[in-house]
Amino acid sequence: MKFIAEIDVMPHAALLDPQGKAVSNSMPNIGLPQIHDVRIGKHISMELEAASESEANEMVDTACKKLLANLIMESYTFSVKAK
Secondary structure, eight states: OEEEEEEEEEEOTTSOOHHHHHHHHHGGGGTOTTOOOOOOOEEEEEEEEOSSHHHHHHHHHHHIIIIIOOTTTEEEEEEEEEO
């Protein structure tokens, strides 16, 4: 079966996010002072083939742990659905 995985990787809340801080500091300059505490991460979308949804979940989890996220600095969440 074919599946689509949607993955979000974000820096741990306890860590400094320089990109997010720069964006937060720029919000008043574009007339949006109400927006603050911006955190910037990455979104990954992938297609995969697996025998079942549970196998697809395992594959995506392995990809996140071994390649897509730096577990020392980042956390991740994902969803898998049949295509």
